[in-house]
Amino acid sequence: MPNKKSIGKMIIFLVPLAILYYFLKLRYYEYGSYEKLWLEDGIWEYIQFGFIIIASLIWFLISIKFLKTRNFLFGFLFLLIWLIFLFIGWEEISWWQRIFNITTPDSLIEINKQTEINIHNIGSINENIYIVYRMILIYTSIGWLILLGVKSNSKIKLWDKIRFYLDMIITPWYLIFYFVALYINFWTFGNYAPQDYEWAELLLYMWILIFMVRNYYILQLFIWEKESKITI
DSSP states (O other): OOOHHHHHHHHHHHHHHHHHHHHHHHHHHOHHHHHHHTOTTOHHHHHHHHHHHHHHHHHHHHHHHHHHTTOHHHHHHHHHHHHHHHHHHHHHTGGGTTTTTOOOOHHHHTTBTTOSSOSTTBHHHHHHHHHHHHHHHHHHHHHHHHHHHHHHOTTOTTHHHHHHHHHHHSOOGGGGGGGHHHHHHHSSOSOOOHHHHHHHHHHHHHHHHHHHHHHHHHHHHHHHHTTSOOOO
């Protein structure tokens, strides 16, 4: 009989498929509703913002715990990534532009595809952002396979020493479907509306949040049990 941890992993594994089914069905059968769902300043945009900000706070807590254990390499690395997440969060809501009714400068209107105060919609940056997404896809697609290979190879004697760090940076198998939307958007041909990218980002931010909660849990176990084996 499966334990609670296995059931939890399976639920996390299936959630993005349910979301994918819902939005694809809405897109092809009720496109008007689908289009309205992802309007600027809509509820989903702020949900995405909430996911990334909560994830960044958890990452900050992780970095502080690393620093307290005198692991300065990972401590400062995670602090840097925390700052990156904060930047992504502010970019998502255009640095509070519409909340405080800030007018976009003329110089930015000329180069920003959505005439907003943000960087990711500027000309060549916006056109090449897919490169970042593809790098994420490659990392998430093969990372867990590498991790599985290392675990199953008894000849790798360093495994016990590096296992904890690999667990902190490699996404597990049960999170891979949070990138299905990115596969559809970037590895198929066709014309995609901005709404398609919005829910792809929603799944991406859900992955980041779940991954951070998982990492915080792993770090807590590491601190509490020191040399004990961490399996999640």
